[in-house]
Amino acid sequence: xxxxxxxxxxxxxxxxxxxxxxxxxxxxxxxxxxxxxxxxxxxxxxxxxxxxxxxxxxxxxxxxxxxxxxxxxxxxxxxxxx
Amino acid sequence: xxxxxxxxxxxxxxxxxxxxxxxxxxxxxxxxxxxxxxxxxxxxxxxxxxxxxxxxxxxxxxxxxxxxxxxxxxxxxxxxxxxxxxxxxxxxxxxxxxxxxxxxxxxxxxxxxxxxxxxxxxxxxxxxxxxxxxxxxxxxxxxxxxxxxxxxxxxxxxxxxxxxxxxxxxxxxxxxxxxxxxxxxxxxxxxxxxxxxxxxxxxxxxxxxxxxxxxxxxxxxxxxxxxxxxxxxxxxxxxxxxxxxxxxxxxxxxxxxxxxxxxxxxxxxxxxxxxxxxxxxxxxxxxxxxxxxxxxxxxxxxxxxxxxxxxxxxxxxxxxxxxxxxxxxxxxxxxxxxxxxxxxxxxxxxxxxxxxxxxxxxxxxxxxxxxxxxxxxxxxxxxxxxxxxxxxxxxxxxxxxxxxxxxxxxxxxxxxxxxxxxxxxxxxxxxxxx
Numbered sequence: 395x396x397x398x399x400x401x402x403x404x405x406x407x408x409x410x411x412x413x414x415x416x417x418x419x420x421x422x423x424x425x426x427x428x429x430x431x432x433x434x435x436x437x438x439x440x441x442x443x444x445x446x447x448x449x450x451x452x453x454x455x456x457x458x459x460x461x462x463x464x465x466x467x468x469x470x471x472x473x474x475x476x
Numbered sequence: 477x478x479x480x481x482x483x484x485x486x487x488x489x490x491x492x493x494x495x496x497x498x499x500x501x502x503x504x505x506x507x508x509x510x511x512x513x514x515x516x517x518x519x520x521x522x523x524x525x526x527x528x529x530x531x532x533x534x535x536x537x538x539x540x541x542x543x544x545x546x547x548x549x550x551x552x553x554x555x556x557x558x559x560x561x562x563x564x565x566x567x568x569x570x571x572x573x574x575x576x577x578x579x580x581x582x583x584x585x586x587x588x589x590x591x592x593x594x595x596x597x598x599x600x601x602x603x604x605x606x607x608x609x610x611x612x613x614x615x616x617x618x619x620x621x622x623x624x625x626x627x628x629x630x631x632x633x634x635x636x637x638x639x640x641x642x643x644x645x646x647x648x649x650x651x652x653x654x655x656x657x658x659x660x661x662x663x664x665x666x667x668x669x670x671x672x673x674x675x676x677x678x679x680x681x682x683x684x685x686x687x688x689x690x691x692x693x694x695x696x697x698x699x700x701x702x703x704x705x706x707x708x709x710x711x712x713x714x715x716x717x718x719x720x721x722x723x724x725x726x727x728x729x730x731x732x733x734x735x736x737x738x739x740x741x742x743x744x745x746x747x748x749x750x751x752x753x754x755x756x757x758x759x760x761x762x763x764x765x766x767x768x769x770x771x772x773x774x775x776x777x778x779x780x781x782x783x784x785x786x787x788x789x790x791x792x793x794x795x796x797x798x799x800x801x802x803x804x805x806x807x808x809x810x811x812x813x814x815x816x817x818x819x820x821x822x823x824x825x826x827x828x829x830x831x832x833x834x835x836x837x838x839x840x841x842x843x844x845x846x847x848x849x850x851x852x853x854x855x856x857x858x859x860x861x862x863x864x865x866x867x868x869x870x871x872x873x874x875x876x877x878x879x880x881x882x883x884x885x886x887x888x889x890x891x892x893x894x895x896x897x898x899x900x901x902x903x904x905x906x907x908x909x910x
Contacts, residue, residue, distance in 0.1 A: 410619060413532045415520075418619030426604050426705045432838040436704050438604030440835070440868070442614030443525055444518055445592055447863035447890075448835060456575070458863070458890075462615060463556070464573055465520045 401470040416461035416472055417442075417449050428461065430475040451475075483576045486554060488514040490789050491568070491582035493559060493737060496524020497775055498767025498782035499588035500542045505786025505795070506586070507549035514552040516570055516580060522546065522553060524590050525610055526775060529617040542779075554578060559737055560887040560895065571891045584762050584789040587738050587750065588782060591768035593635075593728035594871040596819075597833045597841065598826040599699040601727075605706025609639045609728035616646055623647030625723040628709050630654035630697045632817045633730035634774070641685040643726070650689050651720055654711050656696040656729070657817050665816040668809075674776075675809065698826065700725055730817045732871045733769045735881075740888050747771075748874075748881075755796055756785035764789050773810035780806060824876055833876070834869045836862020841876070850879045863890045 398409045401416075403423035410419050417439050420428060427436030428449050439449035444463040452473040453459040461472070489511035492499045499515055500522065506513045515522070522543055523530045530539040546553075557570040557578055568580045593608040600606065607615065609631055616622045627648045629640045636653055644650045655662065669675050695713035700706055708719045738750040743758035745751060749771040756764045766785040767778035780803045787796035827833060829842035839859045847853040850860070850873070859873075860866030866873075870881050887895075 413529075413619070415615075415618030415620075417615055418621070421615075421620050428604075431602070431835065435602060435838070436604055437602060437835070438705075439607060439615055440595070440611055441592065441608050442611035442618075443592065445864060445867045446835070450863070459573075462618060463519060 396468070399466045399468050401466050401468070401472060403472045404474060410466050412466075414466050416451065416453065416459070416464045416466055416470070419466050420451065420461060420472060420474060425474050428474050483578070485579045485581060486514055486552065487581040488512040488552065489583040490514075490586060490786070491516065491580055491584070492586045492588055493517075494524060494588035494590055494767070495519065495522040495553065495555075496588060496590045496767065496778065497526060497542065498590070498769075498778040498785075499524065499586070500546050501779045501782025502586045502588055502764075502766055502786035502789075503551045503782075504542070504545045504549055505783040505792070506790045507551060508787070508795070509790035509792055511583075511790045512552075513549075514554060514580070514582075515546075516554045516557050516559065516568075516578075518556065518558045520555055522555075525614060528614055533617075554580075558889045558891075560889045560891045562741060569895070571889070571895045575892055575895070577895050585741075585764065586756075586782075586785045586789055587741075587743075587758070587763065587765040587769055588767045588778075588785075589734040589737055589769045591731040591733050591772055592867060592871075593631075594730055594732045594875070595727075595868055596631075596729050596823055596826055596872050596875065597831050597869075598697060599828055599831050600701050600706070600709075602832055602835055603700050603702055603706045604704070605702065605723060606700050606725045606727060609633075609635050609726040611728065612724055612726035613639045613642050616643065616648075622724075624649065626651055626721065627724045627726055628652060628654065628697070628711075628720055628722045629726045630656075630695075630709070630711070631728045631730070632656045632696075632819065633728065634813065634817070635728060635731070637682045637686065637691075639726055640689060641682050644685065644689065648724075650686075651722060652690040652692060652711075653686075654692050654695040654697060654713075656820055656823065657693065658820070659693040661816050661818075662693055665812060668812045696820075696823065696826075697725065697727055729819060729823070730814075731768060731772045733771060735769060736865075736867070736888050738763075738765060738769065754800060755788035755793065756781055757788065762789075771810070772814060773807060774813065777803070777806045777810050819875060827876065833872060834859040834862065836860075836864050836868075839869075844873065845877060850881075853879075865890065 440446040449461040490506045495517035527539040556573040699710040733749045750765040764785040766781035784796045827841040853859045
């Protein structure tokens, strides 16, 4: 297993250790809001276990991916709402 | 052991939903009969919430031991998969993270879906930086940087202390723990522990790890503030209210059993928990339930119930019965726990008119409190109809407005439209050639 996994968060390159979740990579990339709510409020993970959907982002063009439940893979392209 | 995540059919004698302590214990017990056993879990790894990440970073000997036993027993583990429907008896459909569908063919079913945190809405609780107590712990286990961050841990339940100790070990500056239960109840709880020496040792260990962190009893958060992210939390204790500057608020109000799948399968639920007999069988023959879904009882109850269910589901009733006495003993501790961490009346006035209750659809408390029922609220406001499907707001609304949860309709979990069009008959045919 490689020592680091490198992915892109909003176009910015982030390296994390294997096993790290996408939610953690987003925080390390310095993004605060994971998504914008219906009324436009910034939101970030709440439950940490995949039920609240506040951590949802777009991964490799697939929307509605729950970043707290998905482990980073090499070359992933992650997009938050802003 | 295989961990493929593509479209396929998986057949087993005993299917276990959930790879936390109850699911692991059930799997080991069921494998003792030579039955084919599979565990399906939404998470990327085994261990559930309490033992999340233990396979990658072992910290708890008991977790290491159970995980070793499951791996050694030859149990199939299907990770990153969510059950969303049962098109026929003995067949469940799950969607994987990659969007694939797995058809799960089973003889007996053991539900070990665990629990989630109860969240209560207060002004500012939707700000980034406010997370569940277990929620923040899970995020940190997943690699969220916490070193040097200022954290307030608040809410209620034994989880708060465990979370605070964990975060501190990972380098967080835990400023204080606010436990809403009153001091008298907590003292009585402490005295009640004499029946459970193991729990006293755990408590002493936690106390040592939390040396220097103030534990405020009868204290709770009333508001979170900040521009676009959390900067401060306002706490109340008695007549006093004050602000604490912090980076994270880890806040949960004890736990709620996950019952959605059980309800969907037609199992009876009583007082928010799946109803089971002494062999952990639900009101649907052949469907068992173990652990937190049957009522919040903690780790030891979950491990015992898991084993009872695993033995009972594989015609080993003698081995199951041998555990009844220990189960009853552990259950007394669970009852004491749940009496201690009852929510206080004052928490019903936490939300103001503008406080959002439903985070998926941004529905305020003012729009909900005038509705006569859940059904009316759904029809008129879309509350509980977003992607969480009421899993987050449901527990709050039950406490704030007294509406019991509504029945569950498929899909139990939000899925892609393609998964709903999945033709399981065709897939089953394909599997015959595999």
